[in-house]
Each structure stands twice: as C-alpha cells, then as structure tokens.
Amino acid sequence: MRRAIQCFHVQFAVGIFVCLAGHSWIGAAVPQLTLEAGAERVGRYEKIEFSLVAPIPEGNPFDPGQTALDLEISAPDGRKITLPAFYYQRFERKTMGEGRRQQDWLYPVGLPVWKARFAPMEPGRYSAVAVLRSSAGEARSKPVAFECIPSAGKGYVRVARDNPRYFCFDDGSPFFAIGQNVAFIKSLSESEGIFRKMAAQGANYARVWASCEDWGMCFEGRKNGWTRTWNWDPPVADDPQPPAGGPAAKCVRIAGDKGASAQFLPTAPMALRPGTRYRLTGRYLTTDDAGITVDVGERNALHLSPAPQWADFRHEFVSGPNEWWLQRIVIRLTGKGAAYLRDLSLREADGGPELLWEADVNRPVIGFYHPADCFIFDQLLECAEKEGIRIQLCLLTRDLYMNRLKDETSANYDRAIADARRLFRYAIARWGYSTSIAAWEYWNEMDPGRPTDRFYREMGEYLEQNDPYRHLRGTSNWGPAPRAYRHPKLDTADLHYYMRPDTGELFKDAVESVRQRAAWLLENSPPKPALLGEFGLADDKFARSNYGNQDAEYVHLHQALWASAMSGLAGTVLPWWWEEIERRNLYYHYRPLANFLAGIPFGDADLRVSTATVSSPRVRVMGLQAKSGVWLWLSNSDATWWNLVVERAAPKAVGDATLIVSDLPDGPYRVQWWDCWKGQIAGEDKAIAAGGRLSLTVPGFSRDLACRIIK
Numbered sequence: 001m002r003r004a005i006q007c008f009h010v011q012f013a014v015g016i017f018v019c020l021a022g023h024s025w026i027g028a029a030v031p032q033l034t035l036e037a038g039a040e041r042v043g044r045y046e047k048i049e050f051s052l053v054a055p056i057p058e059g060n061p062f063d064p065g066q067t068a069l070d071l072e073i074s075a076p077d078g079r080k081i082t083l084p085a086f087y088y089q090r091f092e093r094k095t096m097g098e099g100r101r102q103q104d105w106l107y108p109v110g111l112p113v114w115k116a117r118f119a120p121m122e123p124g125r126y127s128a129v130a131v132l133r134s135s136a137g138e139a140r141s142k143p144v145a146f147e148c149i150p151s152a153g154k155g156y157v158r159v160a161r162d163n164p165r166y167f168c169f170d171d172g173s174p175f176f177a178i179g180q181n182v183a184f185i186k187s188l189s190e191s192e193g194i195f196r197k198m199a200a201q202g203a204n205y206a207r208v209w210a211s212c213e214d215w216g217m218c219f220e221g222r223k224n225g226w227t228r229t230w231n232w233d234p235p236v237a238d239d240p241q242p243p244a245g246g247p248a249a250k251c252v253r254i255a256g257d258k259g260a261s262a263q264f265l266p267t268a269p270m271a272l273r274p275g276t277r278y279r280l281t282g283r284y285l286t287t288d289d290a291g292i293t294v295d296v297g298e299r300n301a302l303h304l305s306p307a308p309q310w311a312d313f314r315h316e317f318v319s320g321p322n323e324w325w326l327q328r329i330v331i332r333l334t335g336k337g338a339a340y341l342r343d344l345s346l347r348e349a350d351g352g353p354e355l356l357w358e359a360d361v362n363r364p365v366i367g368f369y370h371p372a373d374c375f376i377f378d379q380l381l382e383c384a385e386k387e388g389i390r391i392q393l394c395l396l397t398r399d400l401y402m403n404r405l406k407d408e409t410s411a412n413y414d415r416a417i418a419d420a421r422r423l424f425r426y427a428i429a430r431w432g433y434s435t436s437i438a439a440w441e442y443w444n445e446m447d448p449g450r451p452t453d454r455f456y457r458e459m460g461e462y463l464e465q466n467d468p469y470r471h472l473r474g475t476s477n478w479g480p481a482p483r484a485y486r487h488p489k490l491d492t493a494d495l496h497y498y499m500r501p502d503t504g505e506l507f508k509d510a511v512e513s514v515r516q517r518a519a520w521l522l523e524n525s526p527p528k529p530a531l532l533g534e535f536g537l538a539d540d541k542f543a544r545s546n547y548g549n550q551d552a553e554y555v556h557l558h559q560a561l562w563a564s565a566m567s568g569l570a571g572t573v574l575p576w577w578w579e580e581i582e583r584r585n586l587y588y589h590y591r592p593l594a595n596f597l598a599g600i601p602f603g604d605a606d607l608r609v610s611t612a613t614v615s616s617p618r619v620r621v622m623g624l625q626a627k628s629g630v631w632l633w634l635s636n637s638d639a640t641w642w643n644l645v646v647e648r649a650a651p652k653a654v655g656d657a658t659l660i661v662s663d664l665p666d667g668p669y670r671v672q673w674w675d676c677w678k679g680q681i682a683g684e685d686k687a688i689a690a691g692g693r694l695s696l697t698v699p700g701f702s703r704d705l706a707c708r709i710i711k
Helices: 188-200 371-387 411-431 453-466 499-508 510-523 555-565 580-582 587-597 641-646
Strands: 019-021 024-025 036-038 041-043 048-052 066-076 079-082 086-096 103-118 122-135 138-140 144-149 155-161 167-169 179-183 205-209 236-238 250-256 262-266 278-286 292-296 297-304 309-318 329-334 338-348 390-394 436-439 472-474 491-500 532-535 620-625 629-636 657-662 667-675 678-688 693-698 704-710
Touching: 036 122, 048 122, 079 103, 079 411, 086 371, 086 411, 103 188, 103 371, 103 411, 138 329, 138 580, 155 472, 179 580, 188 371, 188 580, 188 587, 205 338, 250 262, 250 329, 278 292, 278 297, 292 309, 329 338, 371 390, 371 411, 390 499, 411 453, 453 472, 453 587, 491 499, 491 510, 499 510, 499 641, 510 620, 532 555, 555 629, 555 641, 555 704, 580 629, 587 667, 620 641, 620 657, 629 657, 678 693, 693 704
Parallel strands: 041 144, 179 205, 205 390, 390 436, 436 472, 491 532
Antiparallel strands: 019 024, 036 048, 048 103, 066 079, 066 122, 086 103, 122 138, 122 144, 155 167, 236 250, 250 338, 262 329, 278 309, 278 338, 292 297, 292 329, 620 629, 629 704, 657 693, 667 678, 667 704
C-alpha cells in the first residue's frame, strides 16, 4: 500500500516533531492537532470550512480504518454532531479555448491537507473539536467556536410530511423537480454552462454521475493511463525481482522485438505549467538485449541502456513557453526482450504534488478517491448552489459492486457494504453540507434481480446515523423494480423509461407513454416521491433514435415534460441526451412549464391527481387538484410527435369542447388559459362551481393548452 499511495505521502510537524511510520507515531504517543474555522459567523444552511493540521498516514489517507479524523460539533441545543474530515488536494483552474473547444486546465497546488465542511441547521452558538483516532490512540484539538445566524436559505430537499408523494424544503415550501440528466461530466466548464442555461429557463434539478470510470468524472473507479475500461488490457506484470520479504507488487511490462512500446495516455489531458522545470523519475529493469527510450510528450526524453537489475533513472526537462498539457509518455524497446518499470513519478523539479498518479499500477481501484475529480465536483457543486440547481448524485461505480452482491451471506457482500460506507463517509464529509445535494443515488441501473435488500437496509441505517443532514436516499435499476420501490430505507422510487419501437403505438405517443408509465410507477410504489429518472426517444437497442433528428422542436420532450408534471410524479421526466439538448439549445422547453407550475402546493395533504374530463374524444386532460385550485393540461391526440414529425400532418384544431371539473367547493373561480409553448396567460375567464362541479368552454387550440383554476 505504501507504494500505491506514495505520491500523496506527507509528513507534518505538529506542535512537536512527529514521525510517521505506517499509521503509528514514533517519538510521541499521539500528535497534537490544530483546528481553525474559516469564519466566526455563518448563515443557516451555509458552508463553514475548517482547516486541520494533522498527520497524513503512509497508508491510504482515505481509509478511516487506518486514521479517522472527525469533528465533534456541539450544537446550540446541546446535540452532539460527528462530522468526518476529508483528505484534500487543491487545484489551480483555468479555462482554455472557446465554445465547445474549451478545456479545463487543472493543476495540483501544494501538498494535500485535511479539511472539514459543515452547514449548521439551527441558529446559535456552536463549538467544534477535532478528534484523531488510530492504533496509536486518540488526539484532540483545542475547541473553536462559531455562530450561526439566520439566512434566507430554504434548507435541504425532504419528503413532504403531509403528502409524501412530493418534495419540500426544510422550511416547508414545496419543491418540484424540473430538469434533466447531466450524467457524464467530461468538461467542467461545459457542465457549468449547462447548469446556467437550465437555471435561466426555470429548471432546478440535475442527475449527475460520479461513477463514470475513465470516460468522465468518477470518484472511485478505474482510471489508468495505460489502458481503458472498454478495452481493458493494461501492460502489467508481477515484479520479476521483488525485494526480499517485501510486499508483492506489480509493474509495467513491455516485451517483444525492437520498437515494441507501451503508451501512457492520461484519461484527461494532464496539465503542465509553461516554462517550468520538471523531474521524471522511476526504476527500470530489462532482459536480453533490450534497452528503452522514453518519449515525454513530443520530446525524445532519454535513452536507457540495458539493466539486468533494478536501476534508478532521472530526467529533467523544461516545458515550452506555451506548453499547457502533457498528452502522453511513450516507452519503446531499443532491442528484443522485455522491460519493466515501476515507481514512475513526475513532479516539478523543486518538489510539489505528484502529476503521474494514473501511472501507478499498484494504486487501489476501490477505496482511493480521485483528487482531480473530487475537485471538479467541488466546482460543479458551487455552480449548482449559485444557480439553484439540486443534484441527484449517482455515487457508486456499479460494476465495482454488482458482482459482489450475489450472495448476501458472503464475505464479498460484507466487503461491498464496507467499501460503500467508506465512500459515503467521504462524500458526507466533503459535499454533505450542501443544500444542492438533493439525494444520494447509490448507483446507476443495478440488476433488479440481485439480492440488494440487505445492502439498502444497512446503507440506509449507516446514513441515518452518519449523515447529519439526512439527505434523501435512492437507487435505480435497469428494469422495473417494485421490490426496491417498496424498500423502507429508500426514500424515492425511480424508473428509467425510453420510448422505443418495440412498445408499439406507445412509441408514437409521448403523452400516453408517460401517462401509463407514471401510473404504473405510482401504483407499484408506496407513498414516496416517484421519478422517471431517465427518459428519451430511443431505438430498440436504447441508442438515440434517428427520429430525434427529425424532431426539430423536440415535440416529444415538450409533451413528456408536461405529461409527467401533471401525472402525480414528484418531478418531470429527466431526459437523458443532455448533449443533444445542449447542441440544439433546447432548454427553452423548461421555462413555460416552470412558469405554469409556480404556485402549485406540492406537498399539501389534499393535492391529488385530478379526475377532470373533456367532452371531445380528441382531447386528453391530465392535471392536479387541491382545495386551493386546479391545474390542468389539455393535449390534442392528433398532435402526437409522430403525427407532427413523421407523418407531417397538421392537427385538426379543437373547438367547442367542454371541460368538467368535479369535487370542487362551490363558489366563484378565476380561470387562466395558458400558452404551453410561451409560458404565458393567453386568456382569462370567470366561472362558478355549483354542486361541486365546474363547467368550462375550452378555447380553440391545435396542439396543447393549460388551465389554472383558482378559487
């Protein structure tokens, strides 16, 4: 493990000189700790950040089993809150290029440190103490105090107490999720731009993956510069000359004729500082007549003669005046045979953070959290907070866990739970403070046949005990999963639904597709918020349908958004092909719906799906109803996306239809007719309900029309 994490090994002098060996301290029973609060006062639900001076172990700094560093926080009401600290690497960030050609230049700055983040939920005086626990014993810092003052924050997203089909905030105000997937964070700048465009059009919710392995942002997963997950074949072998009595280790191996090579290609472009001296070091061993050359970027860096025993190498170079990236390192044989490399390192010549951590073939896949990706999510979360976007964060890399969940009595199952707890501990420490974290989603599309009940139960209990903010917990499956929907430790029910040709006529009709899927989901889940967490127009293999290119207005999405909002779900469908929405700038679909939904009392006990009817058989009506009002959406069955886009048939306008709303308190009502594409009131009427019944003449329309009835 020492070699695996060597690039992050740091020794600190804390009060008195402390020397680390493994995770024990020599020369003192336990080290002294220093805790510093970033502010004396902080708003309710707002972040206060703490800096901690504490040792970092030689082993895995992300493993609380080696070293657990926590804050013990005393709240104004006397409650004790335990909050984990987290291991943090700072990065400098620049945005290079323009438009869709932008690249995020992220460069590690300084050595890693410990931090903690907290958001107080009640005004008053708080105090905090840092506590370090290891095999050497326990150490405590001096306390620090801070004050929480009132703020305008609404708090965290919760399940509404009076109507658990919907969400609300801590202050009781309603929250209805309007948004989309922004799942693969490949470009931080582009993703921040998507959030800003969503927010400008009234969207407030994004489903984000932190589990993309090497094709996007991923906290825990395979990021290896020697290979890729979709063609996994790293040039790795056992150490041919391991040290006597030392731990078994792997190394990079290149074998074959002269010219055989291995390429180190970072999963994301690796940042360099222009005009900076760097030092490349490592160890190598060769067999037969093989020597090696090492090309660093475009430069032929060094030639190494054959070495039958492990030998050190070192090479310094200066980056060019405009060299911001190191694209690759190529290692070639200069003769027939084999070459082995280990302990590769690239740092500034004067020291500093390791740049070549993806070259370490001994780095653990599970239990190591990628520093750059964690920083990327810091930045994205700050953007979400600024723009009012709530995030459903898909945290676990499914394929690292799924095969270990076959037998709930097995040691593999136990280990999967322990590994998941460790990652969630880190997530709580680093991002749990944020009110923009709406829900933790365990993983994307688990196999619904796996025996996951125990996993959800134990993880749910862990989060109840260790997440002081009590974020919502959810999951998703690759097919319908009523057993998961009913699990008492899952706060939401999530179904992924794509309109595909093999669904027959439903493929051609987004309104009826969404209505039926929403009704099925609500029928097969207990009273909890339900979402269609992925949605799209697909072919039978779940790829994006070519019909989507023909649908210039994305009529199918417009109809699915409105149908889902009026169905009793806790949010709109979350469209999957966010890159297409971005490319075609389709965010305008959110604003009209957001305008219309404003003021609906989501979470009120009496809010329910309306039973309103329309006299015309060509008009479909969906909507919600409460004592305070009725909100309805009327769509012309002739105006399906298929008829408009494929058949190119102009829908016959609806006229002389009568809308009947029942179960209303008698008396006068104000009626607003809304343009569903502009998000504006198109006309107003007055009406009187008698005998619990209200009858309205529907204005003529061709595609769809919304109606708001307020007492």
